[in-house]
Amino acid sequence: MTADSGCYLAVGAALFVLGGIGFVTRRNLILIFLSVELMLHGVSLTLLTFGRMHNNLEGQSFTIFMLTVAACEAALGLSLVLSLYQRTKSLDVDIWSKLSEPDLPKWDKPVQPLESRVLREERPASPRLTKAGGLPEIDDDFPVELATSTDPRKILTPSPPDDDY
Amino acid sequence: MSDSAVQGVLYGSLAAGAIGMWLATSPRTAALRVLGAFLASAGLIAAVAMFSGPGGDVTNKILFWLFAGSALLSGVLMVTSREPVYAALWFALATLGTCGLFMMQAAPFLAAATIIVYAGAIIVTFLFVIMLAQQQGRSFYDYRARTPIMSIVASWLMLAALLWNFQAWQKAPMAAAGPALTAEAATNPFSQPSDVDQFDSLRALGLSLFGDYLYAVEIAGTLLLVAGIGAIAIAPRRAEGTL
Numbered sequence: 001m002t003a004d005s006g007c008y009l010a011v012g013a014a015l016f017v018l019g020g021i022g023f024v025t026r027r028n029l030i031l032i033f034l035s036v037e038l039m040l041h042g043v044s045l046t047l048l049t050f051g052r053m054h055n056n057l058e059g060q061s062f063t064i065f066m067l068t069v070a071a072c073e074a075a076l077g078l079s080l081v082l083s084l085y086q087r088t089k090s091l092d093v094d095i096w097s098k099l100s101e102p103d104l105p106k107w108d109k110p111v112q113p114l115e116s117r118v119l120r121e122e123r124p125a126s127p128r129l130t131k132a133g134g135l136p137e138i139d140d141d142f143p144v145e146l147a148t149s150t151d152p153r154k155i156l157t158p159s160p161p162d163d164d165y
Numbered sequence: 166m167s168d169s170a171v172q173g174v175l176y177g178s179l180a181a182g183a184i185g186m187w188l189a190t191s192p193r194t195a196a197l198r199v200l201g202a203f204l205a206s207a208g209l210i211a212a213v214a215m216f217s218g219p220g221g222d223v224t225n226k227i228l229f230w231l232f233a234g235s236a237l238l239s240g241v242l243m244v245t246s247r248e249p250v251y252a253a254l255w256f257a258l259a260t261l262g263t264c265g266l267f268m269m270q271a272a273p274f275l276a277a278a279t280i281i282v283y284a285g286a287i288i289v290t291f292l293f294v295i296m297l298a299q300q301q302g303r304s305f306y307d308y309r310a311r312t313p314i315m316s317i318v319a320s321w322l323m324l325a326a327l328l329w330n331f332q333a334w335q336k337a338p339m340a341a342a343g344p345a346l347t348a349e350a351a352t353n354p355f356s357q358p359s360d361v362d363q364f365d366s367l368r369a370l371g372l373s374l375f376g377d378y379l380y381a382v383e384i385a386g387t388l389l390l391v392a393g394i395g396a397i398a399i400a401p402r403r404a405e406g407t408l
Contacts, residue, residue, distance in 0.1 A: 004217060004218065004219045004220035004221075006216035006217045006331055006332075006334075006335050007213050007214075007216045007217065007218055007219060007229065007233070008219075008266060008270060009216075009331050010212065010213040010215075010216050010328055010331060011213055011233045011236065011237065011266060013324055013327040013328060013331070014209045014212070014213065014237055014240075014324065015236060015237070015240055015259070015263065017320045017321070017323060017324040017327075018209075018237070018240040018241060018243075018244055018320075019240070019244075020316075020320050020323070021186065021190075021244055021316050021317060021320045022243065022244035024311070024312065024316035024319075024320075025190055025244070025310035025311055025312065025313050025316050026244070026310070026311075027306040027307070027309065027310075027311055028249055028304075028306060028307055030249060030253075030291055030294055030295055030298070031249055031252050031307075033291070034243065034252060034253060034256050034291060035243075035244065037256065037283070037287065038240055038243065038244075038256060038259060041236075041259065041260065041263045044263070044267070044275075044279070045263060045266055045267070045270070048267060048270045048272050048275065049270055052270050052271060052364075055364070057364075057369055057370055057373040058373070060272050060274075060275055060370050060373070061370070061373050061374050061377070061378050063272070063275055064275065064278070064374060065378075065381065065385055067275075067278060067279065067282055068385040068388065068389060069385075069388070070282075070287070071282060071286070071287070071389065071392075072388055072389055072391075072392035073392075074287045074290065074291075075290075075392050075393060075395075075396040076392055076395055076396050076399065078290055078291070078294050078396070079395075079396040079397075079399040079400035080399055081294060081298070082294060082297070082298070082400055082401055083399055083400065083401040085297075085298045086401045090304070090306075091298055091304070091306070092304070092306040093306075094306070094311075
């Protein structure tokens with residue numbers, strides 16, 4: 001390790017960790033993307049420092065590829081954010097935390113034993129695909145008006161259950 | 166300072182930074198949150214100061230602390246800011262600080278490219294989307310951080326582990342030429358010093374990029390093309406009205 005690279009590595013690690021905190025704690029879709037970009041900055045700085053430590057240019061070349069992939073990610077992510085925003089008129093990421101098909105087991109609900117499920121099912125088993133065209137039933141306690149209403153002031157999102165750590 | 170004193174100051178400043186982050190992300194008064202953000206960045210800067218500082222003369226040191234301080238402070242403020250537009254602007258400032266550090270690490274082309282791509286293109290696009298999507302002003306989900314304590318504890322554990330590792334590297338005996346490497350790392354082609362005469366010249370970087378990584382450059386160009394087409398395909402379009 002050359003004499004002066006420790007501080008650069010420390011700054012890179014700190015930026016990475018700050019971006020990680022932002023990725024977990026922010027609830028705005030766009031700010032989650034921005035936090036990922038901050039993590040990428042930390043990784044770029046670390047790559048450059050490693051390249052300088054070893055006196056070669058591989059770190060700089062890798063950073064250019066990271067820049068390319070970050071640009072692609074920003075373009076795709078922002079178009080996804082726009083199309084998600086058009087559905088709910090909200091950038092809250094918690095709205096999308098309960099996406100699943102209605103007959104699959106939920107992560108926060110206890111799974112019923114297999115026998116009772118089989119006994120209860122009268123109809124023949126159908127392929128588990130969401131019907132095209134219709135509005136999928138997202139969850140039991142999830143307001144369906146959320147997906148159909150377009151007025152942002154009428155939307156009442158449920159507060160997430162894991163908020164009080 | 167002795168080794169144990171350095172360790173003590175390092176972990177003490179990390180603990181102060183964690184407390185500052187907790188204050189900054191919690192729903193308290195604005196003054197407490199600003200105080201927490203400053204405490205967090207001061208703790209991070211103090212932790213960075215426990216490593217061997219930048220070489221060179223006084224100008225070098227001043228520039229390093231300016232760039233590192235602005236990057237860390239604006240990173241903390243970006244993560245904890247309640248206004249998305251301000252968060253994007255703080256991110257632009259963090260990008261500028263990071264690009265200054267790139268410049269000091271003998272990568273002037275990358276610094277310029279990162280400023281152009283991030284501060285020029287990505288930030289503008291983010292601000293554009295924020296202003297498209299949040300026309301009704303403040304929204305409640307920007308005001309409540311999700312699981313702040315657990316994420317701060319996990320992230321700070323990771324940071325402490327990384328810094329402890331870097332300190333162990335710093336204490337390792339330095340080889341006569343280049344860094345001290347294990348046997349496996351010494352045979353790794355990415356660890357071999359290249360025979361470029363001018364390390365920070367654009368010519369050397371271009372030779373590496375278009376010589377060693379020519380196929381990867383082509384694949385990256387294809388990736389950009391595919392991502393552009395995909396973004397156009399995903400983006401919603403409406404015949405009438407706003408978003």
